[in-house]
Amino acid sequence: MEILRKFKILGRSKSPIFAFTVTAGLALTAVTGSATAVSIFRDSPSNKIATAVEGVVRSSRAIYSITLTVADYKYTLRRLPADSDEYLQRLTEVHSRSAKRILKLCESNKGFYVKAGQFVATLKLVPKEYSLALSSLQDKAVPCNFQEIKQVLTSNLGQNLTEIYLSFDEEPIAAASIAQVHHAVLKNHQEVAVKVQYPGLKQNMMLDTMIMSFLSKSVAKIFPEYRFDWLVYEFVKSISQELDFLQEAKNSERIAKNFKHNKMITIPTVFSEFTTTQVLTMQFCKGFKVDDVESLKRTNVSPEKVAKVLVEVFAEMIFVHGFIHGDPHPGNILVSPEGQNGFSLVLLDHGNCKTLDEAFRRDFCRLWEALILLDSNKIQELGKQFGVGKYAKFFPVIFTGRTSESKSGLGKGMSIQERQKLKQELKLLRLEDVTTFMGSLPPDFLTVLRTDGLIRSITLKLGAPQRVRLLAYAKYAVYGLGYKPTSEPDFVEKSVISRSVMLMSYLRLRLILELMELFQGMKKLKHTIYGFYGQLVGGITNSVKRITCSV
Secondary structure: OHHHHHHHHHHOOOOHHHHHHHHHHHHHHHHHOOOOOOOOOOOOHHHHHHHHHHHHHHHHHHHHHHHHHHHHHHHHOOOOOOOOHHHHHHHHHHHHHHHHHHHHHHHHHOOHHHHHHHHHHOOOOOOHHHHHHHHHHHHOOOOOOHHHHHHHHHHHHOOOHHHHEEEEOOOOOEEOOOEEEEEEEEOOOOEEEEEEEOOOHHHHHHHHHHHHHHHHHHHHHHOOOOOOHHHHHHHHHHHHHHOOHHHHHHHHHHHHHHOOOOOOEEOOOEOHHHOOOOEEEEEOOOOEEOOOHHHHHHOOOOHHHHHHHHHHHHHHHHHHHOEEEOOOOHHHEEEEOOOOOOOEEEEOOOOOEEEOOHHHHHHHHHHHHHHHHOOHHHHHHHHHHOOOHHHHHHHHHHHHOOOOOOOOOOOOOOOHHHHHHHHHHHHOOOHHHHHHHHHHOOHHHHHHHHHHHHHHHHHHHOOOOHHHHHHHHHHHHHHHHOOOOOOOOOHHHHOHHHHHHHHHHHHHHHHHHHHHHHHHHHHHHHHHHHHHHHHHHHHHHHHHHHHHHHO
């Protein structure tokens, strides 16, 4: 957490000049070997100079790109009314240009910039131009040279590879922005996956995150309506946790305990004797990516059943356990053709996990109950508790795809009239409204928002109706309200009485929901019949008039 403390100190700086001095100073200290080393093994004077130069180049590239982006927004949209069609058209254009510019920056600087781009791409409320462009970064990681990986292994494990493994594949089976994974076999013939952190990451992160902080603070001072410091802070907090593989091992064990009675999910066993802060050794599990629809069909596994299990697992994490896997992109979730119902989900990469505040967890359960029932008063009340005030009216749109005044059934989207009304309301929103809204949300809300966005994306690829996700969330929101933190995490599975009470609560919610939708359906039928009757009567009247006139 040393990096996070330094970030906070920078965040309190009163002047952008001070921040820049700190950042520039940090870059220059690379010459003496104290920071920004690309590799922990590059110790020669020539490599130190090269590292310092690289640090300056990366920083300059970031400053240039972000400054140009802010200027583009500022001058492209100047003097245009925020509710005009021209403003919206120009805004879309500048979003597109800026997204491409940021993508190029991430690809050029690599490392944490790629991770930051991935982080932003998964946030639900960023403009679609950014999420579409930056989502391509998921597959951009370049594996590290094996000799450097081997040195990380031997320095961390204290033994030569031949003393630990029968075999170790030099070619990685997966590579991400902070680590790569190798297949190996231990001396006891146990197949394992070995996750090895890239060398020099912590040093690199100190400079990269300080540059990000400096840019966000400077932009906010020059243009107060562009406030993204909350985003940088959340990213730094997230990535700081991911760099500690011992913490990841603990997270993995906690999730395994939470789901020990759920046979539909597998958490790879961690081998602690071969795990350090930079090396994680775990059980090797076979499977294919959760959104690989062709492989699912080839193995006779229903994509919709996979989607249902997936949303129920994450709904239980969010609403009941209050302990969330924060990075459920398809590469971290495998479908194994083994299991009681013909398959099981394998959950990987537990570095980015978050414990939700208990008060937040219960309020979020209440919010979902209100969202399902379209209880606008309750939504506004909870919005105040979450600190977003008037923006709470957008919660139903963000999570369920309909407004609080919607007449559509759950999961059926909005009518044309509702879309038009919402479009008019969104026209009145400015960029500062969006940044104020996002900055006002509790950190836990941002975590859930990001996780939900990733799960929603996967279920969409699997072809599951949105109603599957919404009903699963409703079910576990009700369960979550009956959960006591002192209970065992798997109480939903073990306690017949508790489960029966919660099931009755959920069935009550479903009954109310079905009655509401039936009532709305009857109203639509009534209007349809009245309309048809009116047309029929009007037609008969007109015919009689014509006959009368002809006579």
